[in-house]
Amino acid sequence: MSDFTVTHPRTPARERLRSWRPEIRHPTPGPGEALPPGPRTPAALQSLRVWGGRNTYFPAMRERFGDLFTLRVAPIGRIVVACGPEDVRTVALGGPDGFPVGENNAMFEPLLGRRTVLALDGAAHRSERRRMTPAFHGERVAALVSTMEELTREEVASWPVGPAFPLVERMRELTLRVIVRLVIGVEDPDRAARLAAALRRVVDIRTRDLLMWVWPGLARIGPWRRTVEGLDHADDLLYAEIDRCRRDPGRQGRPDVLSMLLDGSPDDELVRVELVTLLTGGYETTAVASAWMFERLLRHPEALARVRAGLDDPRDQYRTAVVKETLRLRPVSYNLGRRTTGPVELGGYRLPAGTFVWPSLSAIHTDRRAWGADATEFRPERWLEPDPPVRAYLPFGGGAHRCLGATFAQTEMEVILRTVLRHVELCPDRAADEPAAMRNIILVPRRGARVRVARTLAPH
């Protein structure tokens, strides 16, 4: 338990669930308005395909209906999926007047709190972004590299030599430790371990837990009560760290994100919201993207050899290209989400107010019109050629809500790539590519990116 007494006002998880009231509006096309075509299969079947495997369902629907189609998805209703590069950009970059995110992301509120950047739009969003952005500037992130390296070295040293293991689990462990140390600033190993264990419960929300979003009364019983207690326990530990950081006389010199979030005298509850938002946005995404990076690279020996050849160069461009190419072919955020608040034009349709629109990042990242005949090939070299088609590349989203941690994530992935390859020789446990699957909203390697350490290397 924390060694601080929590005295400031705070909203417990049960209260956040109770006060959360999503605005349910069913888009009904008015005069001159229409939704794109879609399948006639029962809504239950469509829902199963969307929640269980949109990575195969969306491409199949695109084959049938073209770049824009409508699906019926419980419990949210009709969703328009956009797959064409220009439509995807229009929606992603559309901003709060055309395509706001707030209503689409409102379901994060019980977990994160009402003031999360993820669910704000307009002036409130701009002001909250302004508060958080300085902590993620390039020079701040550059100062974190040596600690990222140290944590990666420690992680790699714990890997067994010989037996196969799912790399994604090891990457989860690592990226969570990176967040605890560099975002929240906890150095003490015992406190860091306690916090990591508590935060893991927060982010590993299961489908069953989501029933509480619909029936908050469940929070009083059985497994749901334990989930809510877990959320409150994580909050206790976070408030204790916020308190500790606020009172640290050396705070101005600290490199972590929390020390900067305390600038401008925000209340503790807002800082907690910001920390949990960063955790939710930055932990699983970076872990899975890093696992995909090795899954792809280990199956492309020429690319692997080229990365190895550049390991002594701290700025090797090819390493950067490998990170970009991984995020192109395996975008962990398979699609973005927006919801219209008024009628808007898209791809020749006038969509009614209240329509969910999901732009598919995977579709534009493999669009042959933009990327050419080898669009689905893993070829990092394409990033070193003149004018790669960046208009069809949005792994971190776009517009006002573009990922706040993009530089942090890309830097971390490069550090992980370099440090792992310097210390061990990895090989995949099978030659065949790992199939992709959806886990909640993230595109994961179905077998966890299983690898083997063939031998350890003397670091150079």
Ligand code: HEM
């Ligand atoms: C490879 C890793 C990552 C990927 C692929 C990724 C991707 C994304 C995407 C697609 C969005 C939504 C953008 C939109 O709606 O247009 C987003 C938002 C966000 N991400 Fe990341 N992310 C990653 C890592 C991180 C990290 C490391 C952090 C922080 C430590 C972070 C913090 C955030 C935050 C705070 C937002 C919300 C921004 C807003 O709504 O204004 N992300 N991310």
